[in-house]
Amino acid sequence: MSNFRLYILSFALAALSIGAFVYKAFWLNFPIESDTASKYWTIEASVSFSGKDKPVKVALIIPRSDRSNLVMDENFISQGFGVTTAQKGFNRKATWSIRHAKGPQKLYYRAVVRKIDKEEEESFALPPAKIPSRNFDEANDLAVETLIEKLLAVSADEETFIRVLLKYLERPSENEELAFVLHDQTSKRHKMNTAARILRQAGIPARSAHGLLLTSSQRRAELEHWIEVYQGNKWVSYGQRESSLEMGDYLVWSRGEDAILDVIGSNDPSFSLSVEINNERAIESALLRSKTLQRFFYEYSLSNLPLSTQATLRIMLSLPLGALLIVLLRNVVGVSTIGTFMPVLIGIAFRQTQLVTGILLFTLIIAVGLSARFFLEKFKLLLIPRLAAVLVIVVMLIALISLLSQKLGLSLGISIALFPIVILTLTIERMCIIWEEGKPADAMHQCAMTLLAAACCYFVLGDPRCEHLFFVFPELNLLVLALILPLGRYSGYRLTELYRFRSLTTEKKQGADEHV
Amino acid sequence: MSTYSKLKAKSLLGLNKRNADYILRFNNRRDYPKVDNKILTKRLARAFGIPTPPLYFLIEAPGQIRSFAQSVAPYSDFVIKPARGSGGEGILVITGSKAGRFRRANGSSMTVQDLQSHLHNVLSGLFSLGGLPDTAIVERRVIFDEVFKDITFSGVPDIRIIVFFGVPVMAMLRLPTAMSGGKANLHQGAAAAGVSIATGTTLHASWFGEDIEEHPDTGEVITGRQIPHWEHLLDYAARAYELCKLPYLGADFVIDRDHGPLLLELNARPGLQIQIANRIGLGARLKTVEGKKFELAPPAERVRYARETFS
Structure with missing residues (x-):
């Protein structure tokens, strides 16, 4: 009797789960498969610091639309701060300011980035920009000149000149002048800034660039650094980590040597970036025609949560499936x-x-x-x-x-x-x-x-497909529950028991079955 | 015929079925402490007229461990066991002491420090169910009846009887081997012999899930042996149901040379190897008893029914 009610409950849960899944997947076009070549990405930068009841000014460089990316749907999330944005040199800068900041503060910048297809790319070509000449001081000047001499001696043209310089930068300790100019700072950012300076000293228009790789969702994304050189009426990139990747996979966050984050009025700012594939944008067109019920599904989608929460939820939501596996392994297979x-x-x-x-x-x-x-x-x-x-x-x-x-x-x-x-x-x-x-x-x-x-x-x-499925369709966990419940009443043999009790299956010598 | 259906035909009880259809269905969690805590079991057993090994003293607090040597001085041999232990874990049998060293049943020797360390482990719950803090029981060592000496390799042989609604349904004799290290635990390599409920004689024997005829160490034939005091054993097993009111129960006994059968412990989740030793599944026997309201009958009648029904 109780078993019967359990099956009814389980069946109802399964029906509810599958119903919601089918409705979302086929009527609302929620993506069943995760699209890693996604055109839409959500990026999030968060700045945290503690206020000391004094005026605080936070300047953060934010990305701008360029020939390969379109920055849209920008959000500045902050409480009590005034926000302004301004173009400054190559970069866009957002400035948050407040008269009194007390206690821990957290500021967010969120935006949706759309990758621009190759065909569209040309229309976003930028006119050659003026290079700021920020040269070396006298002490370094001599070293740089010597270095340029050396580079010229081992290179054939501008391109090989740049490549040899980048190669030297991979092992700066092997080159005396380079080590001197770098001042023992070996961060990639500093190296690329220095490379751009050296190139400018050598008369080649160059600038450093810093950006994010948009190929996979990352909870803690790191900025990549490379240089851009103005060649034949366009900027060409050198020195990115994975040369096989198209430059179109990068979102340029800032260019030149400006600090990404500058906080005045607090001395412990920290900064983190995250990147997430944005599936909602891909289905937005379908939702534009949405009625209230559909809007409900969209607005209550987990993808609207902050990205760091989303990453945790992704792991969490796939746990039930793992639990189901354990139930199968332990109660049906009999593994301990x-x-x-x-x-x-x-x-x-x-x-x-x-x-x-x-x-x-x-x-x-x-x-x-x-x-x-x-x-x-x-x-x-x-x-x-x-x-x-x-x-x-x-x-x-x-x-x-x-x-x-x-x-x-x-x-x-x-x-x-x-x-x-x-x-x-x-x-x-x-x-x-x-x-x-x-x-x-x-x-x-x-x-x-x-x-x-x-x-x-x-x-x-x-399996990323599995993770995606359970994140976009969390109701599938009800199906997992619907499977776990009847398994809780499974009273058949476990697979390992067939082996354990094997001696009972061999038909036995005289008089084995005489007693019951 | 597939293995699955062959086992089904033998009415073999699997772990899932035991848990879902017997333990979870019949055994009330409220009654578990009576069998999980051996001190409580001992106390109740006395009230219900079931003999157990006499208790020397309890060690309940770490402070008592320091003076353990003094406390144990009056006794030449003794057993230390965790009150909430399971599967025979943490049981230490001391057969004698000389010049501050204690001799164990398996022949090795221990210092007072070793014993104290063991007691600390017991009290911190290393051997207890769920790792909860525990109490150590120090009780009289069972001097087992010589009757099974030739089919035992060190340690004490014991008798497990499965009792369902107060009716003894299946029994086995567990014989320590060299491999089991003197323990009557089948997982650890003890041999087992199925016992006829009607007569108390051993029927078949198994070791590590395979049929055997002789004891693996001593080479003596195990089958066809009469267990002494069988009448009493069945009586105590039947009465164990009144003691804890658990319908599905395993009762473990030893036979003491001087005091006859003693109840060692009760188990609310008895294992299933007993079926291998008896070469028959528990399922059919449990079905025979189920729903017949035997729990209302006096123990003697239940024993009589069992002896008539189960060979």
Whole structure:
């Protein structure tokens, strides 16, 4: 009886979920597949600082429309600040000002950027701009002149001159003059600013440019830096990170040496950028004809949330599917894992590290943690201090791996910090206990099964199509719920039980079945 | 015939079915503490006339650990177990002490410091369900009846009886092996023999899910052995239902040389390996009992019914 009601509930949930999905996907044209070649992007810059009850002026360079990008739908989100924008040299500048700023302050600049197709590009060609001549001081002048001499000697024309200079800049320590001019500052931004100066000194019209790569959604986007040289009536870019990418994939944020952010009246400003594919714009035309119900779906879409919240929600909304996988693996297949939902968290961490690296890292952390734990065993520590000690070791280990991977040029960086540290610690303790009880094979087996389950989660949750689907259609989680509920009443055998009870299936010698 | 349907035909009970259709359906969570806490079980068992190993003392606070050596001085041998332990984890059997060193049942020896460290682990909940702080029980060591000596490798053999609505439905004898390290835990490699409810003789034996005839270490035949005091064991098992009111229950007994059957612990989620040892599924037997209101009948009648119905 109760089972029947459960099925009714489950069926209703499934119908609701599929209904909402079909309506949104086929009547409202919400995009089923994520379009990575999207024309529309939402960019967001946030500035935070603490006010000291004094006047504050925040100047932030903001992007402007150019031949490859159209900046539209700009929003300046701030409380109590006055905002003005002005063109200054190559750049557009937004200035927020307030008489009294007290406590932590946060300012946002949000805009939708539309990429301009190749055909349209010509109409946005800009007339040659005047180059500000900001030259080197006397001390540097000589070094720069020597450097230019050297470059001229090893280059054939303007283009090779630029390429050789950029090549030198990759390893400035190998060139005495260059190292001197750079003053030991090795940031890419500074290098490109210096390169532009050197080129101008050599009589080549050049400027540095700083911008964002619009190829994937990033919660914490970093500015890229390169130089632009005026050649044959147009600006040509050199030195961008991935030369294979079209310049059209970049959004130029600022040009020249002006600081992106300048805050007067506070001394602890911080600045972050994020980039997100904008799916709403792609379907906006359909919604222009919208009636109230349709408008409801649009206005209550998760894509209207701040970008950093969206990135978190993307991960969160794919968790239920991971939970469903775990239910299947544990109750239908019968795999035993360490910690119920730990494989889901590890699977999500794998998404950042990629599968093989992830498995290696996980194994490494567990192995080192276990050795440390075995070492601590000698001291007979109490449980909680022992767990705390292992936690410290795990944290240090993750910090060390981040550092090493950075040095080796592997971009694992933040990604491994996503490993659930506390759960890892408990895993190590759990494995150690099983191990100590003389069952290292069991410990290894459970660990391997956990990794296997994590890999399954990775393959499903790691698929960008899946993530997109659950983000744009969060109602699909009701379908997941509709599947989980009846599985909660599944009373059939687990796959592993077929093996476990195998001896009962072999037809038996004399007199096996005589008793019941 | 597929494996799945073969198992179904044997009315084998799987974990999902056990959880969904028996434990979750019949066992009331309110009654769990009576079996999860061995101190409570001991107290209740006495009230219901079921003998258990005598309690020496409890260690409830870390402060008591320091004076452990003095507390334990009057006893030459004893057992330390966590009150909320599960699966036999954290149980330490000390068979004797000499010059500050304690000899364990498996032959190794421990210092007072080792014992104290173990007690700290017990109290901090390392072996308890859900890792909650726990109490350590120090009780008399069971000197097991010689009857199974030739089919036991160190440790104590025990008898598990599954009781459904107070009716003993299936039983097995668990025999420690070298691999199980003296523990009667099947996951850890103990051997198991199915026991006839009617007669109390061992029927089949299994080890690691495979059929065996002889004990893997001693080489003696396991099947066809009579369990002593079978009448009493069934009686105590049936009465264990009154004690905790859990319809689906596992009761574990040992047979003491001097005191006969003693209840070691009760289990609200007994495992399913008992089916391998008996070469038959639990499903059909549980169905026979279900819905017949046996819980209203006196224990003696339930035992009589069980012996008539289940071979």
